[in-house]
Amino acid sequence: MKLKIDELKKIRFFDNYTDKQLKIFISISTIKEFKVKDILFEQYDELSDVYVLLAGCLSLGISLPKEKRIHLGTLEEGQLFSWSAVFSPYISTAWVMATCPTKVLAIDAKKLNLEFEKDCGFGLNTMSKIAQTISRRLSDTRFQLMNQLTL
């Protein structure tokens, strides 16, 4: 199942791409569906897809020894995650689990990187968005850390 350009335009992550660039996303992505409690990927898994949440609810967290899962946050519709698939060593820094029936857009990260080489403007724009996602996640993590340190 593939999305159409107009559907992609409604998703926050894709708000400033040209139609040509949106077509690229569509050609290298698939829609995946998950049930409640499905694990999309575990922490330290090698990742091949970068995801955008289309609908549903996802929980993101880290694992502690003895298989204890710590929930760090929820992801919102239109948010990008699994960004580690784009960067070496392609290893996830967190696990992601569906907490309700969920639909995601799975973008093939290798193919995406090849498209970046062909169109550097497209690459810069997408990498800027990914960097913004990481920056916000880092800022939220610092906020959480400060909360813990000042308890």
Next chain:
Amino acid sequence: MLNNNNIYRPIRAKLTDVIDESSLIKTFVMVPEEEFSFKTGQFIELSVDGIGEAPFTPSSSPLITEQLEVTVMKTGYVTGLMHMMKPGEFMGIRGPYGRGYPIDRFFGKEVLILGGGCGLAPIRSLLFTLESVIDKLEKVVLCYGSKTPADCIYKPLFNRLNKIAKFEAHRTVDKPDDEWTESVGVVTSLLNKISMNLEKSVAVVCGPPIMMKFGTIRLLEMGYKEDQIYLSMEKNMSCGLGKCGHCMMGEFFVCKDGPVFTYDEIKYNPEIWK
């Protein structure tokens, strides 16, 4: 002889109800024995006879003058004694003091409210006020974060707000329990799920200093201008009259010049997030 002109004299107020909001937070409903009114965002000094007083921003609607609600977190000696008080007993109220929210400047705009922990108390009063002028606003979005579901105060408020046209309310917690179905994470993570027209928007931030700092930074990243961000500062207000100096923040007396400031008014102050 009683001096009615004494600016430090509190008004007696009879407690009519005490509501448990969480293990550390209670809302005191009281009826002042004299005429009393306030503007949303202004604060009062609430006292226990013979013990002491502490500053609080009322959490009730300023449009209801016959009774007052004040939400108090148990943090020390005076608030600990307040938490032991029961309906029928008396508290003292002095004020109102300071500069509240300039509601007329919000007209025609979208209002984003970012709250954390006990910071929802003054926000609740603001929400009641905004509800009364909702025809003059584009929309009101509340993003609220607390540590755990048990720490979430005013639980029925969120259901009610989400049923009012032009209002939307979102909650998140740092540590969910098994029954929590809403967002997880710090309050700034809720900003990923909302959409605001930044050209016609103002933001209000109220909560613990760390939350206010990270919240303000994220709002600036989103594109809010410094004069579009209203901060409700709590800075150890004591006399409420700009005389004792306890609440001084740079050139400002928070009790008199605030407690509501725009970020551009106080951004250079090194004590802003302390």
